Amino acid sequence: MGRLTPLQIRNLKEPGRYSDGDGLYLELTGPNKGNWQLRATVNGRRRDIGLGSLALVSLKEARDAAYELRRDIQRGIDPVAERKRRKLEILTFKAAALRVHAEQKASWKNGKHQDQWITTLENYAFPLLGNRLVNDIEGPLIREVLLPIWLTKPETARRVKQRIGVVLDWAYASGMRPTEAPMRSVSRVLPRQPKKDGHFAAMPFEAVPSFMTHLHARLSAPRLALEFLILTATRSGEVRGATWNEVDLEARLWTIPASRMKIGKEHVVPLSAAAIDVLERARQYHAPCSNLLFPGRAVRRPLSDMTLLKILRYAELPYTVHGFRSAFRDWSAEQTSYPGEVAEAALAHTIANKVEAAYRRTNYLDKRRDMMADWATFCANRQPWSGSI
Structure with a gap:
């Protein structure tokens, strides 16, 4: 039974703390003015939990509220954390994804990746998850998003899955979800995707000279690029993305800034006489308003990756643009005596061995x-070119 009575409380004049028992007390600030508090130990820490003002909460209401809070604490519930969670605005998945994108895109060097990150979610996740609160999204819903594209668009599906996980983990870290994203369990119930070797389809280096004949058959910015x-x-x-101010024609060097490099480090490329000749032929496409070496149709914007790939597709070749790097690497290994580390430096590859990377000071220019x-x-x-042009 409590120590205080309604009559005693009405007659209290002196400011101070008046205990009712079991951790409940009245913090009196003046006649009929004060606040109810419950002192309790939550997860090993002493907490003073407010129950409302004396003007709005009666003695009986304060005792009932204290009783409910003590029951919650016995069940392992932290009343303070629970109150904060209830006050926190729970975002929809779409709103959370846009917030994550805005916070993180500055750290992504690749502008194309910045756009694709949110676009893939808009296309595949927002239709089902966009208007749902982040704390209502669990494994079955995520699986429903991924299943239609898991086998038909495996690479896209994996990216969507990873990005959904990032958004839900962000929501968990922000206090909007009770758990992290259940991506491990989702992975277990999705069908196994067919394996790919992971390599870019590369033109055999022996075929590159013939393909160069094809490129010289017509003059255009994409072919020069x-x-x-x-x-x-x-x-x-x-x-x-290369611009004229990155090129030093006199020194025959092209310096790619770190912001445009995959490894995040500046890369200096020595230009052969043939590469300089390409730049001379590209001058006619120069637009001062953009300064790009190889401008697109809208001169302020670079060529798209698809524009370069179309040259291969029109020639009915099954190779990728990136595969020419592999052709170069194979040529250097099979046709020259240059050390492998020189070829790797030319490709701007990172050194896998951290000790070796720490001691290497040369770029083999x-x-x-x-x-x-x-x-x-x-x-x-x-x-002679035997393919179609």
């Missing part, structure tokens, strides 16, 4: 200059 890509053994995005000149000579040994 692809020729430049082959001669420099660089990535599609690095070539398509002089050796790479000779290597790229030899590669250009090999590519210039043009063979």
Whole structure:
């Protein structure tokens, strides 16, 4: 039974703390003014939990509220954390995804990845999950999103799955979900995807000279870009985003800034005479308002990766643009005596061995200059083109 009575409370004048027992007390600030508090131990920590003001909460109501809170604590519920959770605005999946995208996109170097990250969720996740609260999304719903594309679009499906997981984990870390994303259990109930070797379809290096004949049959910015890509053994995005201010024609160097490199480090590419010739032929496409080496139809925007791939598809070739890097690597291994680390430096590959990476201080620029000149000579040994143009 409590120590306080309604009459005693009405007669209290002196500010102070008045106990009713079992941790319930009245914090009096003046006559008929004060707040009810419950002092309890929650998960090993002492907590003072407010129950409302004396003007709004009667003694009986305070005792009932204290009793319910003590029961919750015995069940392992933290009343303070539960109150915070109830006050927290629970976002829909769409709103949470947009928040995650806005927070994280600045750390993604690739602008294409920034766009694709949210686009894949818009196309495949938002129709089913977009308007649902993040704390209502569990394994069965995620599986329902992924199942229609899991076997028909395996790579896209894996990306959608990973991005749904990121959004739900963010919601968990923000206090909007009681658990992390259940992606492990989702993976177990999805069918096994067919395995791929993971390699880009690469043109055999022996066929590259013949393909160069095909490229020279017509003059266009996309064909020049692809020729430049082959001669420099660089990535599609690095070539398509290249600008004239990155090129030093006198020193015959192309410096790709770290912000446009996959490894996040500046990469210097020695330019062969053939690569310089490509740039000279590309001058007619120069648009000062964009300064791109190989502008697209809208000169302020780079060529798309698909534009370069179409050159291969129109030639009825089953290869990828990225595969020319593999062709270069195979040529250097089979046709030259250049050390493997020189070829790897030309491809701007990271060094897997962390100890070796820590001690390597050279980028083999002089050796790479000779290597790229030899590669250009090999590519210039043009063979008659037998494919369709």
